[in-house]
Amino acid sequence: MRTKLNPVAGSAPDDWTIRAHRAEVILPRHADDSLADPRTLFNAIDTEHPDRGAALLAYITLTWQPERLHLQWAVGRQLAIELADAHDVALLLVQHVPGQAGRGNDPHLHLAIAGPRRIKRWSGFGSYVTPLMGDRMWAMIRSKFHALLAPADKPGS
Numbered sequence: 001m002r003t004k005l006n007p008v009a010g011s012a013p014d015d016w017t018i019r020a021h022r023a024e025v026i027l028p029r030h031a032d033d034s035l036a037d038p039r040t041l042f043n044a045i046d047t048e049h050p051d052r053g054a055a056l057l058a059y060i061t062l063t064w065q066p067e068r069l070h071l072q073w074a075v076g077r078q079l080a081i082e083l084a085d086a087h088d089v090a091l092l093l094v095q096h097v098p099g100q101a102g103r104g105n106d107p108h109l110h111l112a113i114a115g116p117r118r119i120k121r122w123s124g125f126g127s128y129v130t131p132l133m134g135d136r137m138w139a140m141i142r143s144k145f146h147a148l149l150a151p152a153d154k155p156g157s
Helices: 038-048 069-087 134-152
Strands: 022-026 057-063 091-096 108-114 117-119 125-128
Touching: 022 038, 022 069, 038 091, 038 108, 038 125, 057 069, 057 134, 069 091, 069 108, 069 134
Parallel strands: none
Antiparallel strands: 022 091, 057 108, 091 108, 117 125
């Protein structure tokens, strides 16, 4: 996830400087505030992974041509909040605007769901969230995304 926050070619493997257009960790209400830092969050989930290897994560990319960049951010952020609240998971939301770097790709959002494992009240990670693992999550994500997208992309929103 570090490379999504800092997509600059040649950056150091431990450089967590945020160079993406926007980025934010979204936490469930009861999570420890220290997990709001991306590096802390992903180091914690890797440390608690049962075999001490790199942890799994559910990864979603949302690409469309929004009316305004802040509207795209608002849609992604609301989706992340809904997922965090419904499943007690932490998410990293990152917005890339390739046009700002002279590339022709559309603006897009990345959502990375840490684990995807529930965050226990005030400490560590708990069980895996099976509705957010593998292909089973796509219908739910698509439905939530389209419900949020419809009013957000109307002119004047």
